[in-house]
Amino acid sequence: MAVGIKDVARAAGVSAATVSRVLGHGPVSADLREKVEAAVRATGYRPNLSARRLRSQHSRTIGLIVSDIRNPFFTTLSRAVEDAAYRAEMRVVLCNTDENPDREAMYLRLMQEERITGLIYAPTRASIGRLGDLAFDFPIVLVDRAGPNGDHDAVVIDNVAAAGLLVGHLADQGHARIFGLFGNTSSTAQERHDGYRAAMSARGLVADARFVAPQPEAAATALAERLATGERPDAVVVSNGLLLLGAYRALHDAGLDIPGDVALAGFDNETWTELVGPGLTVIEQPVADIGRTAMDLLFERLRLPDMAPRKIVLSGRLVARGSSIRA
Amino acid sequence: MAVGIKDVARAAGVSAATVSRVLGHGPVSADLREKVEAAVRATGYRPNLSARRLRSQHSRTIGLIVSDIRNPFFTTLSRAVEDAAYRAEMRVVLCNTDENPDREAMYLRLMQEERITGLIYAPTRASIGRLGDLAFDFPIVLVDRAGPNGDHDAVVIDNVAAAGLLVGHLADQGHARIFGLFGNTSSTAQERHDGYRAAMSARGLVADARFVAPQPEAAATALAERLATGERPDAVVVSNGLLLLGAYRALHDAGLDIPGDVALAGFDNETWTELVGPGLTVIEQPVADIGRTAMDLLFERLRLPDMAPRKIVLSGRLVARGSSIRA
DNA sequence: CTGAAAGCGCTTACAG
DNA sequence: CTGAAAGCGCTTACAG
Numbered sequence: 001m002a003v004g005i006k007d008v009a010r011a012a013g014v015s016a017a018t019v020s021r022v023l024g025h026g027p028v029s030a031d032l033r034e035k036v037e038a039a040v041r042a043t044g045y046r047p048n049l050s051a052r053r054l055r056s057q058h059s060r061t062i063g064l065i066v067s068d069i070r071n072p073f074f075t076t077l078s079r080a081v082e083d084a085a086y087r088a089e090m091r092v093v094l095c096n097t098d099e100n101p102d103r104e105a106m107y108l109r110l111m112q113e114e115r116i117t118g119l120i121y122a123p124t125r126a127s128i129g130r131l132g133d134l135a136f137d138f139p140i141v142l143v144d145r146a147g148p149n150g151d152h153d154a155v156v157i158d159n160v161a162a163a164g165l166l167v168g169h170l171a172d173q174g175h176a177r178i179f180g181l182f183g184n185t186s187s188t189a190q191e192r193h194d195g196y197r198a199a200m201s202a203r204g205l206v207a208d209a210r211f212v213a214p215q216p217e218a219a220a221t222a223l224a225e226r227l228a229t230g231e232r233p234d235a236v237v238v239s240n241g242l243l244l245l246g247a248y249r250a251l252h253d254a255g256l257d258i259p260g261d262v263a264l265a266g267f268d269n270e271t272w273t274e275l276v277g278p279g280l281t282v283i284e285q286p287v288a289d290i291g292r293t294a295m296d297l298l299f300e301r302l303r304l305p306d307m308a309p310r311k312i313v314l315s316g317r318l319v320a321r322g323s324s325i326r327a
Numbered sequence: 328m329a330v331g332i333k334d335v336a337r338a339a340g341v342s343a344a345t346v347s348r349v350l351g352h353g354p355v356s357a358d359l360r361e362k363v364e365a366a367v368r369a370t371g372y373r374p375n376l377s378a379r380r381l382r383s384q385h386s387r388t389i390g391l392i393v394s395d396i397r398n399p400f401f402t403t404l405s406r407a408v409e410d411a412a413y414r415a416e417m418r419v420v421l422c423n424t425d426e427n428p429d430r431e432a433m434y435l436r437l438m439q440e441e442r443i444t445g446l447i448y449a450p451t452r453a454s455i456g457r458l459g460d461l462a463f464d465f466p467i468v469l470v471d472r473a474g475p476n477g478d479h480d481a482v483v484i485d486n487v488a489a490a491g492l493l494v495g496h497l498a499d500q501g502h503a504r505i506f507g508l509f510g511n512t513s514s515t516a517q518e519r520h521d522g523y524r525a526a527m528s529a530r531g532l533v534a535d536a537r538f539v540a541p542q543p544e545a546a547a548t549a550l551a552e553r554l555a556t557g558e559r560p561d562a563v564v565v566s567n568g569l570l571l572l573g574a575y576r577a578l579h580d581a582g583l584d585i586p587g588d589v590a591l592a593g594f595d596n597e598t599w600t601e602l603v604g605p606g607l608t609v610i611e612q613p614v615a616d617i618g619r620t621a622m623d624l625l626f627e628r629l630r631l632p633d634m635a636p637r638k639i640v641l642s643g644r645l646v647a648r649g650s651s652i653r654a
Numbered sequence: 655c656t657g658a659a660a661g662c663g664c665t666t667a668c669a670g
Numbered sequence: 671c672t673g674a675a676a677g678c679g680c681t682t683a684c685a686g
Contacts, residue, residue, distance in 0.1 A: 002442075002464055004663060015673045020665055029671060046439040050380040051663035054678050059377070070402055079396070079423070091437070094421055096409070110418070112373040115329075137329055216598065245598055252602065271543065271572055272599030275579065331679060342657045347681055356655060378679035381662050 003043045012039035023047060053115070060090045062298070063111040063119040063138075065104065067186065068214070069096040071242060072270050073287055074122070077143065080291025081120055088299070090117065099185040099214060101126045112136065118298045120291075125187050139301040141294045145187045146311055153301055154311045155294045159188055162283045162316035163195030163237070166265050169281065169318060170235045171203050173326045175263055179226055179233035180209035181219050181243050189214070189239040192267070196237060208233065212243070219246030220253075227254055234262060235324070241268030248276060263324045267316070278322025286314050330370045339366035350374060380442070387417045389625070390438040390446040390465075392431065394513070395541070396423040398569060399597050400614055401449070404470065407618025408447055415626070417444065426512040426541060428453045439463065445625045447618075452514050466628040468621045472514045473638055480628055481638045482621045486515055489610045489643035490522030490564070493592050496608065496645060497562045498530050500653045502590055506553055506560035507536035508546050508570050516541070516566040519594070523564060535560065539570070546573030547580075554581055561589060562651070568595030575603060590651045594643070605649025613641050 009016045012035040021028045022036040039045075053059050062085050066074040078094055085092045093114060095107040101124055111119055115137070122144045123131060131147050139153070146154035170178050180196045183189035193209055200207045210226070212218040219238060223246070226233065236251070238244050244266035248258075256262050258277055269284035293312055301307065336343045339362040348355045349363040366372075380386050389412050393401040405421055412419045420441060422434040428451055438446055442464070449471045450458060458474050466480070473481035497505050507523045510516035520536055527534045537553070539545040546565060550573070553560065565574050571593035575585075583589050585604055596611035620639055628634065 005665095006663085016663090017665080017673060017675095018671090021672085024665080026666095027671060032672080046436065048381065048442060048663055049440045050377045050386070050442065051678090052665075053377040054375070054381055054680085055663075055665045057665095057678070069396075069406070070399070072397070075397055075402065082423070096406070109373065113376045115375060115377065245602070248602055272602065275572070275575055275599065276603050332681095333679085343679090344657060344659095344681080345655090348656085351681080353682095354655060359656085375679055378662090379681075381664085382679075382681045384662070384681095 002048075003045050005045070005047070008036065008039045008043055008045045011043055012036045057115075059115045059117055061114055061116045062090050062092050062295075063095070063107075063114070063116040063121070064092050065095045065097060065107050065111070065119065065121045065123075067097050067099045067122050067124060068242075069094075071240070071268075073144070073241065073268055073285065076287040077291045080288040081295055084292055084295035088295075097124065099124050108134070108136075111138070118302060120294045120298060122186075125185050125190065128187050139298060139305070141298045141301070143290055143294045148187075150311050151309055153297045153309050155290050155297060155314070156188075156311065157285055157290070157314045157316050159191035159316075160195035160198065162267070163192040163239075164199040165316065165318045166237050166281075166283060167196055167199035167203070167205075169320060170237065170263060170265060170324055171199075171205065173235075173259075173263065173324055175235035175324075175326075176205055177208065177231065177233045178205065178235045178237060179223075180207070180237050180239075181222060181247060182209060182211050182239040183214035183243060184211035185214055192239045214240065214242055216242050216246030216249065219243040220250040221246075223247050223250040224254065227256075232262070235259075236262060236264050238264075238266040240266065241270045241273075244268065244273065244280065244282070248280065252277075258323050259326060263326070265324045269319055274321070278325075281321045281324035282319050283316040284319050285316050289314060329375075330372050332372070332374070335363065335366045335370055335372045338370055339363045384442075386442045386444055388441055388443045389417055389419050389622075390422070390434075390441070390443040390448070391419050392422045392424060392434050392438070392446065392448045392450075394424050394426045394449050394451060395569075396421075398567070398595075400471070400568065400595055400612065403614040404618045407615040408622055411619055411622035415622075424451065426451050435461070435463075438465070445629060447621045447625060449513075452512050452517065455514050466625060466632070468625045468628070470617055470621045475514075477638050478636055480624045480636050482617050482624060482641070483515075483638065484612055484617070484641045484643050486518035486643075487522035487525065489594070490519040490566075491526040492643065492645045493564050493608075493610060494523055494526035494530070494532075496647060497564065497590060497592060497651055498526075498532065500562075500586075500590065500651055502562035502651075502653075503532055504535065504558065504560045505532065505562045505564060506550075507534070507564050507566075508549060508574060509536060509538050509566040510541035510570060511538035512541055519566045541567065541569055543569050543573030543576065546570040547577040548573075550574050550577040551581065554583075559589070562586075563589060563591050565591075565593040567593065568597045568600070571595065571600065571607065571609070575607065579604075585650050586653060590653070592651045596646055601648070605652075608648045608651035609646050610643040611646050612643050616641060 097104040119140045142154040182193040197207045212222045265281040273280040424431040446467045469481040509520040524534045539549045592608035600607040
């Protein structure tokens with residue numbers, strides 16, 4: 001049915017080996033090369049990648065495991081990774097765990113079964129501790145979330161510093177009761193929480209934070225609850241774009257003016273953050289750089305397997321907008 | 328290095344065939360099954376999918392080609408497809424064309440080389456006409472964008488009707504000079520344009536539309552240009568979420584009040600559309616349903632290859648918000 | 655139910 | 671530069 005390499009060989013009057021060499025980078029005379037190329041066109045031959053991978057023992061495949069593809073952070077990241085892979089003539093298998101450790105385990109198994117060349121991986125907090133236990137036949141570069149002990153290559157931003165930037169900015173604007181909302185599944189959110197807490201304490205302010213599921217609804221609910229009890233915070237910081245959406249909605253629904261009643265700031269410079277109300281103050285991450293750097297690190301690791309693990313720390317940038325600036 | 332099926336067989340004291348049967352659904356005695364399972368655990372064996380696919384001639388792989396993964400429409404679609412594939416014990420290869428016909432051609436080649444089981448595909452407008460020319464070894468279900476002649480299975484929404492809903496709604500609110508912005512790469516946008524034009528004409532209104540590249544910036548530029556010339560439109564409709572973002576920003580930057588100066592409405596009920604200014608009036612598409620239905624159609628087609636092509640038309644729903652409602 | 659053998663479609667030493 | 675042969679790691683008739 002489907003045309004195979006033998007059919008092309010027959011049509012070109014050469015051996016299958018020669019066809020393979022033309023398609024690969026083997027040495028072939030111009031004469032035969034031309035005949036083979038004509039035969040490939042005539043037959044519409046497409047090599048079978050499963051056979052090629054099996055025989056060559058190279059999958060030329062990069063695995064990419066992210067925790068939520070709806071999050072523009074990971075969408076942008078995956079595009080950067082794909083572009084880099086494409087330039088290196090590799091493909092990408094993109095998997096989405098939804099922050100679910102079961103799905104994560106399944107996809108890690110899949111990566112092994114695909115015999116991937118290397119993995120770029122944003123582990124859930126549940127998995128990040130057990131990372132050392134797992135032995136894989138391929139190198140791993142962590143992105144967005146690094147393990148506590150630096151035994152893996154990783155590309156992250158300085159979350160403690162970035163959270164400190166936000167708190168410092170809010171404090172400079174005269175805010176003191178700064179309520180924090182942080183995702184409860186990622187080490188990144190944990191670090192942002194730590195940075196928040198440290199910066200608050202450094203200014204003699206009292207930390208007041210909650211961890212919630214990383215969804216807008218959870219943030220909205222948690223913030224609404226907080227608004228209903230005790231003294232109202234005069235600012236809110238959140239640890240990512242999804243929570244920012246939920247927090248914005250909760251303030252909106254509560255009829256509060258931003259920043260008049262409550263200031264708002266968070267992570268991830270998504271397009272909509274510039275559009276809403278007064279514009280939202282955010283930390284912008286160098287997302288595409290993170291992806292490119294992760295691929296660079298992976299290729300380095302493949303060339304030099306025994307290199308010591310490297311953690312590359314990039315910086316977030318404060319984008320101050322109306323949501324935090326007191327008139 | 329890596330443990331293979333023979334290693335497991337040796338460890339379990341059985342043949343490779345028996346190991347294969349335990350891992351598949353073959354008939355094996357409880358006794359041997361147990362031994363094999365123990366050996367699999369002990370060795371940490373993971374089957375090589377390339378070998379399995381090559382030998383079994385089943386890739387158990389669904390291809391999914393979308394035009395822009397940043398567009399939440401396609402993100403949501405891909406999640407729905409993946410969930411359905413997962414339930415059917417299949418994997419998904421997700422490819423992103425960026426509306427670029429070259430990338431599209433490359434990915435179609437890749438699909439053939441992967442010997443995918445079936446393809447779910449949102450073709451660019453450049454390709455949609457040539458769809459009939461291409462012969463593939465796998466069935467295709469078009470999503471979001473159907474060809475002009477119904478020779479492929481497809482799942483779409485009624486774009487003409489949906490655009491008519493928007494125009495009708497705006498007209499009912501007293502708007503007459505309704506400017507339209509439509510993407511220039513998708514047949515979907517073309518249909519929405521046609522629906523816009525038909526609805527305008529049915530109400531005796533004069534159509535005033537432009538096609539632009541499907542990016543926020545292009546929409547913003549085109550709308551700014553339109554605002555700078557001639558009589559100002561009193562409403563703007565756009566054909567998708569990205570253009571809506573750009574149009575919103577252009578109105579905002581021009582210092583115009585929505586809907587006081589200009590009303591705005593468009594497609595895709597993305598989260599941010601509810602948050603901005605007065606809330607944006609949109610057509611909500613049943614995105615997850617489109618994905619699920621496409622997978623159903625694909626499986627049907629695989630079971631019954633000779634079935635006549637079916638086009639399933641779902642409906643958009645008007646979500647009216649402040650951006651179009653005249654006080 | 656079980657094993658030995660063949661073969662999926664390629665690539666790659668090996669020999670010339 | 672070129673071809674014949676072996677073999678990647680599995681699955682699946684075939685025979686028992």
